Amino acid sequence: MDVILFTFFALVAIVGAVSLVLQKHPISSALSLVSVMVALAVLFLLLGAEFIAAAQLVVYSGAIMVLFVFVIMLLNAGAERESRKGGLAQFLGLPLTAILLVFASYVITQSMSNAKAVKFGAFTGGGPREVGWELFTRYLLPFEVTSILILIAIAGAVVLARKEID
Amino acid sequence: MNPAAFYPSAVDYLRFLPELILTIGGVLLLVLEALTGDNKDKTSLGYVAIAVVLGAMFAVPVALANPGTSFNGMLVSDGFAAFFRMVTLLVGLFTLLCSTSYLSREKANSGEFYLLVLFSLAGQGIMAASNELIMVFLGLEIASISSYVLAGFLRDDKRGSEAALKYFLLGSFATAFLLYGISWIYGVTGATNLVAIRESLAAGTSGNSMAVAAAALMMIGLAFKVSAAPFQVWAPDVYQGAPAPVSGFLSAGPKAAAFAIFLRIFQTSFESFSSRYEPVLWILALATMLVGNFSALWQSNVKRMLAYSSIAHAGYVLVAVTTNSNVGTAAAMFYLAAYALMNFGAFAAITHLAGRGESHVTIDDLKGLASKQPVMAGLLTVCLLSLTGVPLTAGFFGKFYIFKAAIDNHLYWLSALGLLNSAIAAYYYLRVLSAMYMHDSKTTDHPEPVPGGIQLTMWVSAAGILTLGVFPGLVLDYANRFATFVK
Numbered sequence: 001m002d003v004i005l006f007t008f009f010a011l012v013a014i015v016g017a018v019s020l021v022l023q024k025h026p027i028s029s030a031l032s033l034v035s036v037m038v039a040l041a042v043l044f045l046l047l048g049a050e051f052i053a054a055a056q057l058v059v060y061s062g063a064i065m066v067l068f069v070f071v072i073m074l075l076n077a078g079a080e081r082e083s084r085k086g087g088l089a090q091f092l093g094l095p096l097t098a099i100l101l102v103f104a105s106y107v108i109t110q111s112m113s114n115a116k117a118v119k120f121g122a123f124t125g126g127g128p129r130e131v132g133w134e135l136f137t138r139y140l141l142p143f144e145v146t147s148i149l150i151l152i153a154i155a156g157a158v159v160l161a162r163k164e165i166d
Numbered sequence: 167m168n169p170a171a172f173y174p175s176a177v178d179y180l181r182f183l184p185e186l187i188l189t190i191g192g193v194l195l196l197v198l199e200a201l202t203g204d205n206k207d208k209t210s211l212g213y214v215a216i217a218v219v220l221g222a223m224f225a226v227p228v229a230l231a232n233p234g235t236s237f238n239g240m241l242v243s244d245g246f247a248a249f250f251r252m253v254t255l256l257v258g259l260f261t262l263l264c265s266t267s268y269l270s271r272e273k274a275n276s277g278e279f280y281l282l283v284l285f286s287l288a289g290q291g292i293m294a295a296s297n298e299l300i301m302v303f304l305g306l307e308i309a310s311i312s313s314y315v316l317a318g319f320l321r322d323d324k325r326g327s328e329a330a331l332k333y334f335l336l337g338s339f340a341t342a343f344l345l346y347g348i349s350w351i352y353g354v355t356g357a358t359n360l361v362a363i364r365e366s367l368a369a370g371t372s373g374n375s376m377a378v379a380a381a382a383l384m385m386i387g388l389a390f391k392v393s394a395a396p397f398q399v400w401a402p403d404v405y406q407g408a409p410a411p412v413s414g415f416l417s418a419g420p421k422a423a424a425f426a427i428f429l430r431i432f433q434t435s436f437e438s439f440s441s442r443y444e445p446v447l448w449i450l451a452l453a454t455m456l457v458g459n460f461s462a463l464w465q466s467n468v469k470r471m472l473a474y475s476s477i478a479h480a481g482y483v484l485v486a487v488t489t490n491s492n493v494g495t496a497a498a499m500f501y502l503a504a505y506a507l508m509n510f511g512a513f514a515a516i517t518h519l520a521g522r523g524e525s526h527v528t529i530d531d532l533k534g535l536a537s538k539q540p541v542m543a544g545l546l547t548v549c550l551l552s553l554t555g556v557p558l559t560a561g562f563f564g565k566f567y568i569f570k571a572a573i574d575n576h577l578y579w580l581s582a583l584g585l586l587n588s589a590i591a592a593y594y595y596l597r598v599l600s601a602m603y604m605h606d607s608k609t610t611d612h613p614e615p616v617p618g619g620i621q622l623t624m625w626v627s628a629a630g631i632l633t634l635g636v637f638p639g640l641v642l643d644y645a646n647r648f649a650t651f652v653k
Contacts, residue, residue: 104379111354111376137172141182141237142300145292148189149308152285155196156315159278160330 002119006046013039026072030065037061048123051131178236181243183225184251185295188288191218192281199277208275212266215280219259219287226251235297239359242297245648246499250294250426253503257419258287260510260623264411264517267617271522272409274320282319283415286312290423299348299358302427306344306391309420310337317408317416323523329407336390336400344387350380351435363435374439381436381443388431391424394484395453398477402461405473410520413469414513417476418506425483425502429495432487433652440490447488448580455481455587462594466528468516471594472509475553478591479505485584486568489575495649497567500642504552504560504634511549511627515542518620529598534607542616543602545624552631554595555588560634567642 016035023029037060044053135143179186195211195218202208230248235241261283269275289308296302314337318330352358354376355366367377390397405413432443458478465471479501486498519535519542520527536543552561565588572581634641 107376107379111374133169137169138238139240139300140172140174141240142298142304145301145304145308148285148288149304149311151193152282152308152311152315155278155281155285156311159276159282159315160318160321162321 002046006043009039009042009046012036013043026077027069030068030072033068034061034065037065044126047126049126051126051128172238174237177232177234180232181229181234181236182241182295183229184222184255185288185291187218187222187225188284188291191215191221192284192288194218195277195281195284199281202277207270208277209266209270211277212262212269212275212280215284216259216262218284219255219262222287222291223252223255223259226255229295239361240298240301241292241295243295244651245644246426246430246651247295249499249503249644249648250422251291253422253506254287254290254294254419257415257422257506257510258283260514260627261411261415261419263619263623264414264514265409266619268409268411268517272320279316279319282312282316286316286415286420290419293423294426296427296430297360299351299360299363299431302431303341303345303348306424306427307341309423310341310391313337313412313416313420316412317404319412320409323407325407326409327407329404332400333404340387340390340397342387343383343390347380347383347385347387350376350383354380360431360434364437367436367438370438377436378439378442381432381439382446384431385443385446388424388428389450392421392428392480392483393454393477394450394480395457395477398454398457398480401477402470402473405476406467406470410469410513410517410524413473414510414517417473417513418509421476421480422502422506425487425498429487429498430652433490433495437653444488444490447484448577451481451484451488452580452583453481454478454484455584457481459587459590459594462591465594466530468529468532468598469520469524469527471529471598472512472516475591475594476509478587479509479553481587482565482568482584485572485577485580488577488580489571491571491575492646492649492653493574494568494571495652496642496645497564497571499645499649500567500638501564503641503645504564504631507627507630507634508549508552508559508561511624511631512546512553514620514623514627515546515549518542518614518616521614529601530608532598532601533605535602538607539613539616542624545628547599547602548628548631549624550595550599552635554592558632558635560631560638562635563638563642567638 013036016032016039020029020032020036023032037056041053041056041061044056191214195214198211198214199208202211226248229243229251230245233244236243241247262280265279265283266275269279286309289305289310289312292301292305293309296305314330314334317333318327320326348358351363355363357363357366367374386397390400393401401417405417408416432440436443455478458474458476458481462471462474462478465474483498483501483505486494486501488494489497516527519532535546548559552559555561555565569581569584572584
């Protein structure tokens with residue numbers, strides 16, 4: 001059961017991610033991204049990370065994607081036009097990606113040959129209480145420093161988005 | 167468990183003091199920017215930023231006087247961290263000194279520029295002091311995101327916007343590689359603390375080939391940040407398109423911080439399989455030197471030429487990293503400090519000479535500079551000679567220690583090819599010098615007066631170059647002493 005669930009949602013995530021890149025219209029891309037996010041949330045849940053699964057749904061599939069779709073609609077973005085592809089990239093892109101994936105899966109199967117599949121419910125400790133505990137004790141500094149990161153992102157967006165420099 | 171065991175103590179804050187000052191200063195500037203009206207002169211905010219950086223520089227020895235880890239092992243305050251904090255803060259100080267007049271000239275003076283520089287410096291400080299891959303990632307992102315925005319700060323300038331977008335897209339791609347590597351390492355060792363990773367890998371209980379693959383992924387991300395070939399393609403476009411003081415900042419500050427985490431991660435955590443990544447670094451170093459030097463030969467735009475030269479210099483530092491020894495680390499540290507002085511000196515000169523809208527940035531525009539502005543030409547000459555590696559300059563001792571470390575560690579071929587490379591490099595630096603001294607000026611208009619900040623930057627860097635060219639021990643002694651902290 002766990003294996004079936006994992007395989008199904010992993011495939012949904014991969015298909016969604018590929019479709020995100022291939023779709024011509026931005027709205028279709030955004031909706032593909034939603035399916036990736038939802039599938040990832042289920043994978044987190046399978047790993048026993050209930051809090052992250054919920055946050056993934058609420059924050060990514062909910063808030064951020066709604067914002068994405070709003071912006072796309074407000075800007076009235078049309079279907080993308082094909083640009084001229086670089087010669088080398090066109091021929092080497094897919095083979096090199098395939099090589100990277102084969103290499104990665106080879107390494108994983110080699111060094112993790114006796115790894116067991118995850119059983120649903122085998123891991124606990126992914127609830128809000130445990131996450132909150134870690135976040136405000138051991139990982140207090142990264143938590144606070146992340147706020148600086150977000151502050152810069154806001155300040156940077158304001159700088160780049162204002163109308164005139166004068 | 168009792169949460170009180172995790173509460174930060176006073177000494178934790180002292181070890182984090184330089185970044186605290188920079189962050190508080192940045193937030194202060196954010197408020198001041200909003201309080202001063204829209205049409206006011208914002209140059210004074212630049213002076214506030216300079217004061218903040220000076221304060222952070224004074225805080226570095228305070229952090230060094232309280233060695234140890236802080237915030238539950240997230241950061242480590244040691245000599246290595248202090249050295250790189252000082253180098254990046256010096257670069258930041260130069261940037262601020264040069265940008266006040268530059269921004270007024272381009273009519274783009276606003277407080278956001280200064281606060282982005284301050285936050286970027288805070289990110290670089292976190293990188294230099296991080297003892298944990300999560301902090302490495304956060305510091306790198308803070309430094310990078312501020313850099314992307316700084317590169318496109320003159321947003322009506324097409325080249326600048328193009329540079330910022332390219333830098334952002336490729337930079338995020340590289341960060342993704344680093345993050346993927348970090349997640350693999352966590353999967354293998356169950357730790358993100360650099361020392362814990364080292365212990366776990368040395369114990370050999372975890373999958374070694376997976377750790378090697380993770381190291382390879384992280385190396386890709388870091389090689390991008392230090393603009394090593396074949397991940398260097400972004401650098402020429404970004405340094406050419408970004409505002410001149412920002413180009414100087416990017417080529418010296420974030421690069422030094424990226425080398426700091428490069429050294430720390432690979433020498434502290436991945437020590438146990440150093441023999442496996444050494445050949446990769448060997449090729450990376452050689453390719454970076456070759457690509458940088460040979461591409462620089464054909465450039466007519468001085469900013470683009472300096473961009474390729476900065477790639478080549480990253481190659482020299484990689485030679486030192488390849489040695490994987492304390493002597494090599496010390497040589498890399500000395501070189502990065504010397505490079506910060508000489509490269510920023512050159513960019514400071516270009517900042518002024520480029521004129522409004524950076525319209526005069528070709529080598530032809532420098533013709534006859536020696537007769538028109540002898541002082542400026544003299545200071546720029548010192549920087550260029552040091553970049554070439556002429557004796558009595560800091561650049562000479564930098565290269566000397568790097569190749570000495572390489573020969574001591576039996577990297578004979580790499581040293582020989584590296585020395586040949588620095589001979590090639592002499593050609594394009596001398597081309598600029600010959601344009602300045604051997605040709606007559608195209609125009610007869612009177613030169614504009616050099617702003618005080620740029621003058622100060624150039625005098626300080628030229629004086630630093632010559633001092634280190636005679637007494638390299640002033641910095642090298644610290645580098646030798648502090649290099650032992652990462653092993």
